[in-house]
Amino acid sequence: MDIFTEVFGFVFQYIDAVAFLILAAAGLSIIFGMMGVINMAHGELMMIGAYVTAFSMYAGIPAPIAIVLAGAGAGVAGMILERLIIRHFYKQLLSSLVVTWGISMMISQLFLITFGPTMESLPTPFSDIKILIGGDIGFSIVGAEGFLSIQGSSGRLPKGVQSFGVYRVVMFVISIFLITGLWALLRFTEFGTRARATMDNPTMANALGISTPRIYALTFGLGSALAGIAGGLFALTSSITPFFGAAFTDKAFITVVVGGGTSVISGLVASALALGGVQTIFTNVFSVYIGFVGMIGAAFLILLLMPTGISGYLAIRKSRSK
Numbered sequence: 001m002d003i004f005t006e007v008f009g010f011v012f013q014y015i016d017a018v019a020f021l022i023l024a025a026a027g028l029s030i031i032f033g034m035m036g037v038i039n040m041a042h043g044e045l046m047m048i049g050a051y052v053t054a055f056s057m058y059a060g061i062p063a064p065i066a067i068v069l070a071g072a073g074a075g076v077a078g079m080i081l082e083r084l085i086i087r088h089f090y091k092q093l094l095s096s097l098v099v100t101w102g103i104s105m106m107i108s109q110l111f112l113i114t115f116g117p118t119m120e121s122l123p124t125p126f127s128d129i130k131i132l133i134g135g136d137i138g139f140s141i142v143g144a145e146g147f148l149s150i151q152g153s154s155g156r157l158p159k160g161v162q163s164f165g166v167y168r169v170v171m172f173v174i175s176i177f178l179i180t181g182l183w184a185l186l187r188f189t190e191f192g193t194r195a196r197a198t199m200d201n202p203t204m205a206n207a208l209g210i211s212t213p214r215i216y217a218l219t220f221g222l223g224s225a226l227a228g229i230a231g232g233l234f235a236l237t238s239s240i241t242p243f244f245g246a247a248f249t250d251k252a253f254i255t256v257v258v259g260g261g262t263s264v265i266s267g268l269v270a271s272a273l274a275l276g277g278v279q280t281i282f283t284n285v286f287s288v289y290i291g292f293v294g295m296i297g298a299a300f301l302i303l304l305l306m307p308t309g310i311s312g313y314l315a316i317r318k319s320r321s322k
Contacts, residue, residue: 005134005162010284012131012164017276019172022179023233024248025255025268027226030182032256033264034199034219036091040101041081042252043245044108045224049074049231050240051111054119063125063236070232071225078224082217090216104245111242119240126166134161141166171233178229183265195219251295258299260309267311274310275299 028042039045049070056066081103089096128144137158142150150157157163186192197205198215206212234248255275259267278298283291306313 002134008133009162010280013283014276014280015172016168017279018272019175021251021255021272021276022175022268023171023230025252026178026182027223027230028252029256029259029264029268030226031220031223033261034195035216036093037086037089038093038097038100040097041104041107042227043249044104045074045078045227046231046248047111047242047244048077049228050235050244051115052228053232053235054122054240057122067229067232071229074228074231075221075225079217079221082220086220087213087216108242117241121239122236124167124236126170129166131164131166132161137161167237174233179265179269186265191218254296254299258302258309260311262308262315263311266314267309270310274302
């Protein structure tokens with residue numbers, strides 16, 4: 001295998017890992033960083049998004065619109081939960097952890113009883129388009145017919161040629177647009193200004209006329225909508241079950257904690273870039289399981305050196321340099 005193929009394969013896996021972490025953790029980062037709530041039901045909100053996507057596509061709705069509906073459905077579900085239960089546990093880390101953990105179990109069991117243990121898998125978009133690299137092919141993007149002709153009668157790709165799915169690249173692009181849009185929302189809109197003010201000093205924000213309960217409700221709804229969108233995107237590559245979110249929750253929590261709560265966006269991006277790189281390296285050298293273990297080890301070292309997370313460390317450095 002030539003060096004270009006190896007480098008491309010590594011870069012492809014790296015952007016896939018970074019996109020995975022950003023998409024899985026974006027909603028959780030908003031809720032934890034801005035509200036001080038440990039939302040153990042994050043995975044179930046992703047699961048709601050996955051089910052909304054599935055039912056929408058079964059009804060003939062195109063995948064992009066189905067994913068938007070997934071975000072809307074999870075966002076509404078999150079706002080209902082916030083209004084009925086979670087609003088009573090702001091800034092109470094342990095209480096919010098226990099309460100949202102109970103909510104997560106109830107939601108997953110409700111979906112298990114209602115829809116059964118599994119659903120029919122959804123088709124992955126762009127599955128008939130492949131990126132081929134290596135051997136005599138070099139670099140090319142082919143459709144289904146071109147891919148089959150290259151495989152030939154043996155049903156295998158020529159020696160030294162690797163195949164990569166286009167949907168993973170699409171997910172990376174979506175993660176960039178999503179995090180950029182989230183940054184713009186918090187930075188340039190009236191809601192973002194009020195949300196940041198509420199996060200910094202809710203008492204003062206309330207005294208200045210900002211409806212902090214409304215900001216909290218909208219923020220929790222936004223985080224839930226992001227979880228639903230992520231669930232919809234992942235539903236096109238994974239089996240949909242009532243325990244769908246469990247496969248993503250642990251990595252999302254690690255990413256958020258390492259990023260820190262000082263700056264939601266920069267912390268999330270920096271954490272995803274760092275942990276995604278470690279996971280990719282260890283996965284390539286050893287295995288997928290060791291890649292996950294390596295990511296946990298990296299998180300431990302980062303938090304040992306930066307107890308407030310990456311964003312907290314950067315904020316301290318910035319204040320000292322002034």
